[in-house]
Amino acid sequence: MNAPTIAVSGATPDLEVRSVSKRFATHVAVDTLSFSVARGSFFSILGPSGCGKTTLLRMIAGFIQPDSGDIAIGGRSMAQVAPNRRPVNMVFQHLALFPMMSVAQNVAFGLARRGVGRAERLRRAEAMLERVGLAGAGGKRTDELSGGQRQRVAIARSLVLEPTLLLLDEPLGALDLKLREHMKLELKQLQSAFGTTFVYITHDQSEALVLSDHVGVMNHGRFEQLGTPQELYYSPATSFVADFVGANNRLAGKALSITASLVEVDTGGGWVVRARRHGEIAAGAAVEAFIRPEAAMLGRTPAELPAGQTAHSGEVTGMLFDGANSVVLLRESRSGLQLRIALPQTGAYSDLTVGARVCFTFDPERAICFPARAASA
Amino acid sequence: MISISGRCVLTVLLVLGLVAGAPARADNAKVLRIITWADYVPAEVVAQFRKETGIQVEVTLSNNEEMISKLRATGGAGFDLAQPSQDRIFGAQQEFGIYKPFDTSKVRLDEFVPELLATVRTNATIGGRLYGLPYVWGTEGLVYNSKRTRISDYGDLCKPELRGRTAVRLKRPTLMAFALASGKNPFALYGDTKAYTALMQQIGKTLTACKANFRFFYDNKDQLLNGMRTGEIYAAMMWDSGGWALNRENPDIKFINPRSGAIAWMDTFALPARGRNDAGAYAWINFVMRPEIAAKVAKSIGNFTAAKGADQLMDPRVRAQFAESFPDGLKNIKWYPAIPPGLEAIEGEVLDRVKAAD
Amino acid sequence: MWYRRLLLALLLAPALLWLFALIILPHLDLALLSFRERVAPREYVASLAQYRTFFGEPLYWHVFVRTALMSAIATVLTLLVAFPIAWIIAKLARGRMSALLFVVCLIPFWVSETVRTLGWMILLRESGVLPALLVHLGITREPVELLYHDATILVGLVYTSLLFMVVPLVSSLESLDNALIEAAYDLGGKGWSILREIVIPHAAPGITAGCIVVFMLTLGNYLTPTLLGGKSSQWFTEQIYTQFITRFNWEQGAAFGFLLLALSTAMVWLGLKISGQRFSDVMRRA
Ligand SMILES: Nc1ncnc2c1ncn2[C@@H]1O[C@H](COP(=O)(O)OP(=O)(O)O)[C@@H](O)[C@H]1O
Numbered sequence A: 001m002n003a004p005t006i007a008v009s010g011a012t013p014d015l016e017v018r019s020v021s022k023r024f025a026t027h028v029a030v031d032t033l034s035f036s037v038a039r040g041s042f043f044s045i046l047g048p049s050g051c052g053k054t055t056l057l058r059m060i061a062g063f064i065q066p067d068s069g070d071i072a073i074g075g076r077s078m079a080q081v082a083p084n085r086r087p088v089n090m091v092f093q094h095l096a097l098f099p100m101m102s103v104a105q106n107v108a109f110g111l112a113r114r115g116v117g118r119a120e121r122l123r124r125a126e127a128m129l130e131r132v133g134l135a136g137a138g139g140k141r142t143d144e145l146s147g148g149q150r151q152r153v154a155i156a157r158s159l160v161l162e163p164t165l166l167l168l169d170e171p172l173g174a175l176d177l178k179l180r181e182h183m184k185l186e187l188k189q190l191q192s193a194f195g196t197t198f199v200y201i202t203h204d205q206s207e208a209l210v211l212s213d214h215v216g217v218m219n220h221g222r223f224e225q226l227g228t229p230q231e232l233y234y235s236p237a238t239s240f241v242a243d244f245v246g247a248n249n250r251l252a253g254k255a256l257s258i259t260a261s262l263v264e265v266d267t268g269g270g271w272v273v274r275a276r277r278h279g280e281i282a283a284g285a286a287v288e289a290f291i292r293p294e295a296a297m298l299g300r301t302p303a304e305l306p307a308g309q310t311a312h313s314g315e316v317t318g319m320l321f322d323g324a325n326s327v328v329l330l331r332e333s334r335s336g337l338q339l340r341i342a343l344p345q346t347g348a349y350s351d352l353t354v355g356a357r358v359c360f361t362f363d364p365e366r367a368i369c370f371p372a373r374a375a376s377a
Numbered sequence B: 001m002i003s004i005s006g007r008c009v010l011t012v013l014l015v016l017g018l019v020a021g022a023p024a025r026a027d028n029a030k031v032l033r034i035i036t037w038a039d040y041v042p043a044e045v046v047a048q049f050r051k052e053t054g055i056q057v058e059v060t061l062s063n064n065e066e067m068i069s070k071l072r073a074t075g076g077a078g079f080d081l082a083q084p085s086q087d088r089i090f091g092a093q094q095e096f097g098i099y100k101p102f103d104t105s106k107v108r109l110d111e112f113v114p115e116l117l118a119t120v121r122t123n124a125t126i127g128g129r130l131y132g133l134p135y136v137w138g139t140e141g142l143v144y145n146s147k148r149t150r151i152s153d154y155g156d157l158c159k160p161e162l163r164g165r166t167a168v169r170l171k172r173p174t175l176m177a178f179a180l181a182s183g184k185n186p187f188a189l190y191g192d193t194k195a196y197t198a199l200m201q202q203i204g205k206t207l208t209a210c211k212a213n214f215r216f217f218y219d220n221k222d223q224l225l226n227g228m229r230t231g232e233i234y235a236a237m238m239w240d241s242g243g244w245a246l247n248r249e250n251p252d253i254k255f256i257n258p259r260s261g262a263i264a265w266m267d268t269f270a271l272p273a274r275g276r277n278d279a280g281a282y283a284w285i286n287f288v289m290r291p292e293i294a295a296k297v298a299k300s301i302g303n304f305t306a307a308k309g310a311d312q313l314m315d316p317r318v319r320a321q322f323a324e325s326f327p328d329g330l331k332n333i334k335w336y337p338a339i340p341p342g343l344e345a346i347e348g349e350v351l352d353r354v355k356a357a358d
Numbered sequence C: 001m002w003y004r005r006l007l008l009a010l011l012l013a014p015a016l017l018w019l020f021a022l023i024i025l026p027h028l029d030l031a032l033l034s035f036r037e038r039v040a041p042r043e044y045v046a047s048l049a050q051y052r053t054f055f056g057e058p059l060y061w062h063v064f065v066r067t068a069l070m071s072a073i074a075t076v077l078t079l080l081v082a083f084p085i086a087w088i089i090a091k092l093a094r095g096r097m098s099a100l101l102f103v104v105c106l107i108p109f110w111v112s113e114t115v116r117t118l119g120w121m122i123l124l125r126e127s128g129v130l131p132a133l134l135v136h137l138g139i140t141r142e143p144v145e146l147l148y149h150d151a152t153i154l155v156g157l158v159y160t161s162l163l164f165m166v167v168p169l170v171s172s173l174e175s176l177d178n179a180l181i182e183a184a185y186d187l188g189g190k191g192w193s194i195l196r197e198i199v200i201p202h203a204a205p206g207i208t209a210g211c212i213v214v215f216m217l218t219l220g221n222y223l224t225p226t227l228l229g230g231k232s233s234q235w236f237t238e239q240i241y242t243q244f245i246t247r248f249n250w251e252q253g254a255a256f257g258f259l260l261l262a263l264s265t266a267m268v269w270l271g272l273k274i275s276g277q278r279f280s281d282v283m284r285r286a
């Protein structure tokens, strides 16, 4: 696989990972991975649990040595550099605040290790706490803080050292949903305020999409796709990305006929859909088609649907009201497949009831068809 | 008066006893509990006694000081028969009242060697009543490895060439031995506290000066026997039976009667004040004093017993060793007189100083 | 509610009775004993003579101070030896290996203390295994006596105490999140500063618990110092034993016993003060 790189405006990237591999016994955790991260950007690594994200991050931090390949930070190879000498700091999955120290001592810890004098480091710790909105909390014990405040202490503790790179390993994973939404925004603000390059790990696609300038979607130790959130969402490079990023309707089936750009897919029960072709697909091959919920349009009768598009029909099995994100769940009439379709923001169709028969349609150009993945996927 | 402490400890022991022993309590008359020295109650003799009388013997091994302390703690309970040395009965009885007198009509006194019985009568009679009967006697003298050195008196243990190669016990017999070697008779001063204290302090200085010669102060016989066997120790104060045992293993090792005289000890029978089975105790005493039984005991201990005629049944080898160690017979042997109360405190202080000295 | 308290009292009654009969009562009795003096056979008067003897006689308080110092040294040495072992068990070894290490620390306790001490004697005496080995290796020309030194006592005491230090240390180190160490390392910490700033503060209750237990055990040990110690080596428990058993001087022995109790209480208090720990926290570790 070629090294995907992101166009960088002239300057050396802050992080360059070149063909890095790591295996545990027989298990390959990170597989000849290459990428680079531009200065000042927010880069996320998104992938399911166990795909090798933490391993990759710990190699960047220096806690694990790669079996092969090289990692450069700020243009300098880190091969012989111990973790306590790398210009990198890490926010741990469970934050790892030092419970035996006060908040200010936590923030000042790294400065003390650099030999900064007592008065100076306390001053700088206090200033940093102020910048993350924790002015005056320096004297508190870490367990007196709320989850979000602890989060900010962990970031402040790293940022006070002015690292080239800040690594974050699912830092929001331990927070409850509401706080997580809130902290997402705060993280983004902190990152742009400090201008530090962030490398952020998550298994939550919405975090990755909201926060990042660029995202690497990781699976089995490799990147499936590397790009902006928009590229991942609208132009997934693989069926894995299409499946993993954003909500999607997945229709497995057989290719019936192939035109230059479209594939006709038989989903099994005689229901045939058309979707944009991606990759080499021969007639009769197993394929997967994906349709975003918002790409489909609803109608009570075929007449309500735009003319010229194939109308499909189904029966409502559920209504999930979530304001602007409301969807209807329905079972397609012929195949019996379950589908999610977004409700229009106008509030139309919000009175649909379970059991009602509806029509729907979608633009084949906005549906996408991949060759089926190997059986293991 | 039993001390408050005695009573308290007793209460605790009683509670424990009730908890632990209540269901399994045996008939008092069927069990004889003896507190005694190692080898003094051979298993073979116990078995025979049981066959004859149906009484089971329970043995607790101990030494003079522990015997007194244990009986003191319980006010003389817990055992039916004790075997202290003859000189340790008088003081302990005066001070703690842990024994009861013998009913001499229940003992066959004519089985005992008359001279030994007379010694115990002198030392263990209080208020006209007899508190001890002789059992086993022996001497404490010197043992040395003739390949390494030659000595003839206690003082020779301090010869410069024996630096780090001798051993004694840090106990009163050593004080007595060095006092005798200095030409004084400590036993004659037992009644004169001031003179006795002065003598003991002087002996303390002698031992302190000699300390570089002692490899260690031994607490048990085996520690010394091992030292002699491995050749770490060349010469030491030792009991005759231990010396003879070493001599049988290695003829170079000799047990001798020192010029100042070996010190003779005698262990006795004594009845704890609150023993439960006096009848059993009397039966045991009469049983082991039979010459043929006494001979078995003597063989187990390696010392002569106080039973008349038993020495004729003694192992001829031991008799030969005795003759070699004591060419003049028992002429130059010093018997311990009874220790009056309070002497041990004087000696103790001196011994502490010797131990602490560098 | 009053009946709840009554129920609790009833539930605790057997334990309290036991405590009273076996610990408090004998101690009260000993306390009374220590405050009297024998004037004649079976005649005693109330007096401070026993305590006066202790303070007036350098011999006794020298032994006392020596015992306290040696115990303190033994405790520190035990901590130094136990810490790496505990670290390996808690942090580095996995599964079977860590169990194996625990067993190694347990081995001394498979035999009685007497046998263990005699084992040391066989190993270290002039005619023993180790001096012979030293000669064989050409390190010494003649067999040397390795027994009967203060260092020998310390070796024996450390060996005997190791487990009692390792167990609380392991339990307190196991609860130390590895991420804390990595975080400290990540923030620029080095081995020593991480040990001082993170590991030791975290393990402080365990360290204090181990030190208190080991100090008390060594202070109260009898066999090891008397058997391995030289002809001049004295231990305060030996002095207590001597007073009680050899001298029949229960009054003096009781006074000595109380002084020892006072010393260990003072040391526990001091240990807690220095390490800034609370007694309850520490005892939970022990
Ligand atoms: N120290 C290790 N020894 C053996 N296997 C490991 C080790 N660390 C991680 N792994 C394995 O490597 C794979 C990737 O782990 P990790 O990087 O933690 O995944 P993620 O952070 O993406 O959930 C997992 O299958 C995990 O079991």
Ligand SMILES: [Mg+2]
Pocket: A053, A054
């Ligand atoms: Mg992870």
